[in-house]
Amino acid sequence: MTQPVSGRRAGVAGTHRVDDPEAARLLVDEGYRNVLDAFIGRERSVGEAAEALGLDLDATLYRVRRLHRAGLLVHSGTRPRAGRPVKLYRAAYEAFFVPFEALPYADLEETFLELHLSNARVMARAAARALRDSAWSGYRIRREDDGKLWMRGGRADGAAYDGAADPAGPADAMVELRLTRADAERLNREFVALIERYLALDRSDEGPPNRMVTFASVPLEGDR
Numbered sequence: 001m002t003q004p005v006s007g008r009r010a011g012v013a014g015t016h017r018v019d020d021p022e023a024a025r026l027l028v029d030e031g032y033r034n035v036l037d038a039f040i041g042r043e044r045s046v047g048e049a050a051e052a053l054g055l056d057l058d059a060t061l062y063r064v065r066r067l068h069r070a071g072l073l074v075h076s077g078t079r080p081r082a083g084r085p086v087k088l089y090r091a092a093y094e095a096f097f098v099p100f101e102a103l104p105y106a107d108l109e110e111t112f113l114e115l116h117l118s119n120a121r122v123m124a125r126a127a128a129r130a131l132r133d134s135a136w137s138g139y140r141i142r143r144e145d146d147g148k149l150w151m152r153g154g155r156a157d158g159a160a161y162d163g164a165a166d167p168a169g170p171a172d173a174m175v176e177l178r179l180t181r182a183d184a185e186r187l188n189r190e191f192v193a194l195i196e197r198y199l200a201l202d203r204s205d206e207g208p209p210n211r212m213v214t215f216a217s218v219p220l221e222g223d224r
Contacts, residue, residue, distance in 0.1 A: 020071070034053060042090065045087065049211075071092055073092060074089065132163070
């Protein structure tokens, strides 16, 4: 996850501050952070980490080597075996703090764009894969009963796409609203409560994640 869903600030005390741009970039990259997570508080070989994460061994080895060069992983020992001993790694620290200024991006806007682009690509790829064999063949754009012009998934005959055939398939929405501050606060609380409810049902300890969920509620320019 990019940040705690509660929105509470993580304390800096007891963490290792990372000012090196390469190490900082790896820490905010979801893929590298997931690999690092496999070594926090435990000693593992690359093969054990790859198995735990459900990743290809070569891809895991590549990321481990970059994390090691950046000082985020350390060699913690070896395990005997016939032939060459197996190297063991552990995270260099239990917790990290990455100041914005350490990231190799021009400004905060570019920082957040880069952080979200990789997730957006994953979601676009997954949605396209799920919809190729569905009845959704395009977009239907029309003014609906609420008086707003909506763009929704539709069938070739112009009818709205009914997702009831696969209720666990992809779902997304992006709307712009004008809310009072009280309603915006309630929306944020409900978003957080919903995500935390499903975090309690997460079974990632049984295997790699099989679903990506994201939400955003941000004040637009001019909001007071």
